[in-house]
Amino acid sequence: MPDFAVICPGQGSQFPDMFELAVADVRAREVLERFSDALSLDLVAHARRGDDLFGNAYAQPALVALASATWAALAPDVPEPVAFAGYSVGEVSAWSCAGAWSPEQAAQVVQSRAACMDRYAPPDCGMLAVRGVLLEQMQAGRGVFVAIVNDADHAVLAGPRPALLQAEQALKAAGAWTRLLDVHVPSHTPLLQPAAEAFRLDLARVPLQRLSIPVLRGLDGARCWDQAACLEALPRAVAEPIRWVDCMHGLVESGARVVLELGPGRSLTKLCGDSGLSLRARSVNDFRSFGAATDWLRRQLDD
Numbered sequence: 001m002p003d004f005a006v007i008c009p010g011q012g013s014q015f016p017d018m019f020e021l022a023v024a025d026v027r028a029r030e031v032l033e034r035f036s037d038a039l040s041l042d043l044v045a046h047a048r049r050g051d052d053l054f055g056n057a058y059a060q061p062a063l064v065a066l067a068s069a070t071w072a073a074l075a076p077d078v079p080e081p082v083a084f085a086g087y088s089v090g091e092v093s094a095w096s097c098a099g100a101w102s103p104e105q106a107a108q109v110v111q112s113r114a115a116c117m118d119r120y121a122p123p124d125c126g127m128l129a130v131r132g133v134l135l136e137q138m139q140a141g142r143g144v145f146v147a148i149v150n151d152a153d154h155a156v157l158a159g160p161r162p163a164l165l166q167a168e169q170a171l172k173a174a175g176a177w178t179r180l181l182d183v184h185v186p187s188h189t190p191l192l193q194p195a196a197e198a199f200r201l202d203l204a205r206v207p208l209q210r211l212s213i214p215v216l217r218g219l220d221g222a223r224c225w226d227q228a229a230c231l232e233a234l235p236r237a238v239a240e241p242i243r244w245v246d247c248m249h250g251l252v253e254s255g256a257r258v259v260l261e262l263g264p265g266r267s268l269t270k271l272c273g274d275s276g277l278s279l280r281a282r283s284v285n286d287f288r289s290f291g292a293a294t295d296w297l298r299r300q301l302d303d
Helices: 026-037 044-047 056-077 092-095 103-120 161-173 190-204 229-240 246-251 267-274 290-302
Strands: 002-007 083-085 125-131 145-151 154-160 177-180 254-261 280-283
Touching: 002 056, 002 092, 002 267, 002 290, 026 056, 026 103, 044 056, 056 092, 056 103, 056 267, 056 290, 083 092, 083 190, 083 246, 092 103, 092 229, 092 246, 103 190, 103 229, 125 161, 145 267, 161 177, 190 229, 246 254, 246 267, 254 267, 254 290, 267 280, 280 290
Parallel strands: 002 083, 002 254, 254 280
Antiparallel strands: 125 154, 125 177, 145 154
């Protein structure tokens, strides 16, 4: 019987109805309510209004809350996964789902992360997705950094917007596909080192339970189990590149052959499918109910 892993997405796939599966489930709804109370913000009502779903102050807590709530609904009905992993802020979701914190503590952690990034982000910055040229050709310089590595020819750059636009022109001329992201913070670059240091201090104040299932850190896919590992991994990931490609290899090395993405969206499912690795991935958002998602997972694990 194959093993499975749980993966948690980063920002970019939010939509107004993203909480609807969760609010229909008693266990998930309780987690959402605890997050909302801790944040003094009704996450579900805010999403339904469709206002400002992409700013860090809302998006990051909303994504961690949704992943945590989804996993609270699914976990009693499926075997234990061999690992959790998350993309960007999804790494906070992964620690939360793995049992590191209570919902209130997870809300405190992600709220601090978002606030620190907003407070220390330089003005007029952005992020640029690039695909179709080798990573070596993306080392643009001029204040532009590789922020996320998804594959040998698929990455996200970050830096000052004027420099990003220049890099985009050069990359398009070299045959690359590019897309400016709806993000205004140069995440995972040295430009956010002050944010990483501030977040480190806040994170150290939140107690953490030692895990029974590892979280793969975004920096390199290494397995993490305890507070010391968390205190190193999460702040560093604010100001250093994320290597999702290493996380996918780490999933395989952990024994996972089946992967369930907690949503919203299915961006990580697509990356797993494109990786060429032996990973069968689906997103919870592919299904109309949590029950359908667990049925699919059981079928895969029974193969």
